[in-house]
Amino acid sequence: MSRQLEELQAxxxxxxxxxxxxxxxxxxxxxxxxxAAKMDYDLEDWHLHLLHIPESDRSxxxxxxxxxxxxxxVGSFH
Numbered sequence: 001m002s003r004q005l006e007e008l009q010a011x012x013x014x015x016x017x018x019x020x021x022x023x024x025x026x027x028x029x030x031x032x033x034x035x036a037a038k039m040d041y042d043l044e045d046w047h048l049h050l051l052h053i054p055e056s057d058r059s060x061x062x063x064x065x066x067x068x069x070x071x072x073x074v075g076s077f078h
Contacts, residue, residue, distance in 0.1 A: 002047075005040045009067070012036060037067040 012033045048058045 002040070002043055005036060005043065009033070009036045009040065033067055037065055041065060 012029065015029055044062060045058065048061055053061060
């Protein structure tokens with residue numbers, strides 16, 4: 001599932017590089033990118049939970065997610 005999310009984010013990233021024809025398409029693309037980033041964050045959080053890593057220590061083990069950091073600030077959607 002993680003690999004599929006990474007692939008989805010890569011496809012969305014490539015789409016965002018191309019010229020987007022309308023503001024509506026841009027908003028929809030941004031919404032899809034944010035959704036994929038949130039899903040990736042939640043999957044990673046679930047994995048760290050299964051490893052019994054306390055929430056306070058999880059930031060050390062988290063992968064960088066530049067889309068979330070750029071758009072929302074780390075973890076601010078939770």
